[in-house]
Amino acid sequence: MIRRVLGVLLMALLLGGCERGMHDMYDQPKYKSLAPSPLFANGNSARTPPPGSVATTAGEAADSSGGRRGALPAARSIASPTPLDEQGRSLAQGDMGGRAASNPLPLTMALLRRGQQRYDIYCAVCHGAAGDGDGMIVRRGFPAPPSYHSERLRNAPDSHFFQVITHGYGVMYPYADRVPVHDRWAIVAYIRALQLSRHAPVYQLDASDRAQLQASAGANR
Numbered sequence: 277m278i279r280r281v282l283g284v285l286l287m288a289l290l291l292g293g294c295e296r297g298m299h300d301m302y303d304q305p306k307y308k309s310l311a312p313s314p315l316f317a318n319g320n321s322a323r324t325p326p327p328g329s330v331a332t333t334a335g336e337a338a339d340s341s342g343g344r345r346g347a348l349p350a351a352r353s354i355a356s357p358t359p360l361d362e363q364g365r366s367l368a369q370g371d372m373g374g375r376a377a378s379n380p381l382p383l384t385m386a387l388l389r390r391g392q393q394r395y396d397i398y399c400a401v402c403h404g405a406a407g408d409g410d411g412m413i414v415r416r417g418f419p420a421p422p423s424y425h426s427e428r429l430r431n432a433p434d435s436h437f438f439q440v441i442t443h444g445y446g447v448m449y450p451y452a453d454r455v456p457v458h459d460r461w462a463i464v465a466y467i468r469a470l471q472l473s474r475h476a477p478v479y480q481l482d483a484s485d486r487a488q489l490q491a492s493a494g495a496n497r
């Protein structure tokens with residue numbers, strides 16, 4: 277009998293502890309907007325977003341009069357290795373009034389290798405290694421993106437791909453907060469290389485490439 281009473285008391289104490297823990301979760305310590313904080317040198321709890329991030333509003337607040345749906349204008353990057361702003365405008369070319377229609381970065385093997393690396397990390401899971409729109413999660417039921425080899429996307433300007441990476445499109449989430457401006461243009465360059473790999477004019481190939489192409493065509497007959 278005594279053991280039962282002790283057991284009931286112990287269970288009540290345990291349940292009381294759980295309830296207290298739940299209340300701690302309900303009322304977590306946090307800073308309110310513009311509240312001071314001794315943790316940072318400037319005394320402010322609000323932190324400046326990292327360069328390249330794009331502020332967005334999501335959830336129920338997006339439909340309210342005090343919220344805004346979609347992307348907000350992003351501040352210029354202060355750490356970009358090239359003279360580009362956060363909208364992809366080339367400051368070196370004086371394109372201050374609109375988007376850069378073509379990739380403003382010099383096309384080098386280093387840029388393509390960087391673009392391939394970033395593409396494999398952020399893009400291939402949906403768009404596929406070759407850009408066919410058959411990435412690994414698409415094969416498991418996720419909506420398929422369009423193929424980069426479609427006529428529409430082969431004729432699209434470089435700025436289209438840059439803006440989609442920056443702001444997202446359809447079910448694609450914006451990547452501006454995780455892919456810097458320079459890397460976005462590197463990915464665009466690599467996408468162009470993927471497109472060219474299937475649609476390059478034969479006359480642009482050198483003699484050795486044409487010989488390999490003819491040998492491959494003969495072996496497939």
